[in-house]
Amino acid sequence: MISISLFKKFVIFYSLFAFALAKSVLFLHDFEEDELNNYTVFTDYLNEDNDYDVTLVNIKETSVNVLSGDKQTNLFDELIFAPFTSTKIKGLTEKNIMQFYENGGNILIVGSPSQSNNNPIRKFLNSIGIYPSPKNYITEDYEADNKSALLFQDSKLFLNDYIFDNSLKNKAVAFERSSSSLIDTNEMIFPIIAQSDYMKSSYEENVWALSNQGFLAVAFQNLKNNRISWIGTDSIFKNDKIFELDNYEFVKSVTKWTFQEKSMLKVTDFSHYQVAEKTNHYLNEVSYLMEESTEEYTLTFEEEPYKVKDTVVVDLYVELLDDVDKAGNEVYKSFEADDIQFELRMIDPYYRINLSKDEHDSTRFSTGKFDLPDQFGIFTFAVKYCRKGLSYIDVKDIKAIRHFAHSEYPRSYEIRNSWVYLCTIGSVISIWFVFVILFIVTSKRVKTQTVTKEKKEI
Amino acid sequence: MSTLQDQLYKSIDLYKDSINENITLKLIDIFSLALVIIASIQCIFMIAIRDSYPFNAFLAGFIICVSQFALNVSLRLGLVKFGDDNKYRGERKLFVEYIICSLVLHFISLHYIN
Numbered sequence: 001m002i003s004i005s006l007f008k009k010f011v012i013f014y015s016l017f018a019f020a021l022a023k024s025v026l027f028l029h030d031f032e033e034d035e036l037n038n039y040t041v042f043t044d045y046l047n048e049d050n051d052y053d054v055t056l057v058n059i060k061e062t063s064v065n066v067l068s069g070d071k072q073t074n075l076f077d078e079l080i081f082a083p084f085t086s087t088k089i090k091g092l093t094e095k096n097i098m099q100f101y102e103n104g105g106n107i108l109i110v111g112s113p114s115q116s117n118n119n120p121i122r123k124f125l126n127s128i129g130i131y132p133s134p135k136n137y138i139t140e141d142y143e144a145d146n147k148s149a150l151l152f153q154d155s156k157l158f159l160n161d162y163i164f165d166n167s168l169k170n171k172a173v174a175f176e177r178s179s180s181s182l183i184d185t186n187e188m189i190f191p192i193i194a195q196s197d198y199m200k201s202s203y204e205e206n207v208w209a210l211s212n213q214g215f216l217a218v219a220f221q222n223l224k225n226n227r228i229s230w231i232g233t234d235s236i237f238k239n240d241k242i243f244e245l246d247n248y249e250f251v252k253s254v255t256k257w258t259f260q261e262k263s264m265l266k267v268t269d270f271s272h273y274q275v276a277e278k279t280n281h282y283l284n285e286v287s288y289l290m291e292e293s294t295e296e297y298t299l300t301f302e303e304e305p306y307k308v309k310d311t312v313v314v315d316l317y318v319e320l321l322d323d324v325d326k327a328g329n330e331v332y333k334s335f336e337a338d339d340i341q342f343e344l345r346m347i348d349p350y351y352r353i354n355l356s357k358d359e360h361d362s363t364r365f366s367t368g369k370f371d372l373p374d375q376f377g378i379f380t381f382a383v384k385y386c387r388k389g390l391s392y393i394d395v396k397d398i399k400a401i402r403h404f405a406h407s408e409y410p411r412s413y414e415i416r417n418s419w420v421y422l423c424t425i426g427s428v429i430s431i432w433f434v435f436v437i438l439f440i441v442t443s444k445r446v447k448t449q450t451v452t453k454e455k456k457e458i
Numbered sequence: 459m460s461t462l463q464d465q466l467y468k469s470i471d472l473y474k475d476s477i478n479e480n481i482t483l484k485l486i487d488i489f490s491l492a493l494v495i496i497a498s499i500q501c502i503f504m505i506a507i508r509d510s511y512p513f514n515a516f517l518a519g520f521i522i523c524v525s526q527f528a529l530n531v532s533l534r535l536g537l538v539k540f541g542d543d544n545k546y547r548g549e550r551k552l553f554v555e556y557i558i559c560s561l562v563l564h565f566i567s568l569h570y571i572n
Contacts, residue, residue, distance in 0.1 A: 412571045418512045420503050421519030424496050426569060428522050429564050435489045442481050
């Protein structure tokens with residue numbers, strides 16, 4: 001009985017989450033009393049502009065639980081970490097954070113030079129290959145008058161247009177009192193803002209990151225497209241700096257990107273079909289001659305399984321998620337790329353074909369017509385597309401390609417080369433026929449001769 | 459001591475005598491020569507176009523020449539009498555066997571080319 005009531009509780013509990021339209025966001029901080037008031041613009045942005053269900057929790061007061069009892073489900077969709085000065089978070093270890101991330105949660109992490117050295121978030125970041133500078137290390141710009149105020153104007157320092165769009169090269173962001181991070185060589189780490197040549201992250205004599213080594217904002221995306229971003233400073237989230245230059249846009253873009261509301265590639269369809277030709281004979285009404293016309297038609301694999309050398313087309317329909325509005329409607333735009341590659345493989349790739357975009361249908365990327373290889377077996381039709389800042393595309397379809405049936409090969413008289421061999425066989429047989437007739441005609445006399453000879457001897 | 463040349467001329471003369479004596483041998487030899495020519499034409503054609511496709515057709519054409527040649531030789535061996543050998547071999551039976559084998563060969567070749 002207890003277990004049934006517990007189960008009912010669980011069902012009600014989870015159904016509440018399932019039907020909640022708004023994303024639930026947990027904002028964790030350990031601020032002193034008034035300090036949270038500095039973040040009202042940001043929290044209002046989350047609460048009102050996006051209609052998220054934001055829960056603000058001070059870790060000093062309550063313990064935090066982001067996972068369900070069996071750790072397989074998240075209690076919140078997204079997590080935001082403000083910079084912590086304390087070293088422990090009640091109920092939250094780096095393992096829990098990792099579990100939350102792997103269950104599908106996204107994490108936005110705000111760094112700061114005043115952040116404590118030994119906290120679970122720092123350990124979590126280190127485990128994925130992002131190494132923020134230790135406590136008190138400040139990034140300084142040796143070109144500027146005020147060294148700790150960093151101004152990013154040079155478009156070369158913005159490294160990812162999918163996360164923060166600076167394609168027009170007119171954006172500028174101002175950081176203050178920021179920490180920097182070193183990053184691993186992992187391809188799933190996407191730096192957003194790099195240090196300029198004249199910046200240095202140091203504390204007294206010790207240097208953490210010199211010029212191009214360090215990054216002030218870094219993002220990470222795992223193979224399940226869950227996202228993490230780390231921003232080196234809390235200054236741009238604060239009310240007094242958030243409207244400076246393009247800071248607000250930067251904060252919005254990074255938040256949207258982290259919460260998977262931007263730069264997500266949605267594969268609406270991945271299909272392939274055979275293109276076959278049909279010849280029609282018809283009577284030309286002017287010249288009264290029979291004429292031929294070829295007509296193409298398509299067949300899916302289900303209608304007609306592929307065989308070797310068939311002509312096939314592979315299509316991928318992709319849209320790029322640009323934004324999610326307040327009501328939760330997804331806004332898509334067409335995706336531009338000429339480097340999406342289709343791969344036909346059976347252990348080794350047999351073909352790699354770049355998909356080209358359809359002129360009429362902006363979501364359709366197609367290989368165009370190509371012939372299957374002269375090899376039968378179980379082939380994988382696959383598209384894998386991983387680009388920094390975009391969600392990954394990994395679609396595949398495994399299909400068997402059969403060989404020709406014995407009756408499907410061209411007959412020898414259809415091949416002009418073999419006419420020579422056919423003629424020789426014909427000539428051998430006809431010569432043989434003539435030979436046999438001549439043999440019969442001539443041999444009678446010979447036989448009688450031999451037979452008579454033998455008779456004489458006997 | 460006769461030279462090699464003498465021996466050669468002698469054997470050619472012997473051969474000429476034998477085929478003039480027996481017209482069936484002459485027929486078999488002409489047929490066999492034709493087979494050799496046809497087989498070499500096919501080989502030259504294949505080398506000239508530098509392509510063995512369709513290989514089964516080539517094999518059928520070539521093998522019918524070779525096999526027919528072998529059948530001819532076996533027939534010829536059965537018909538020729540050497541020296542005082544007067545044993546009755548049954549030429550009629552030999553010839554019927556030859557025809558049956560040839561027909562089987564032609565059937566296989568025509569089947570194989572398609």
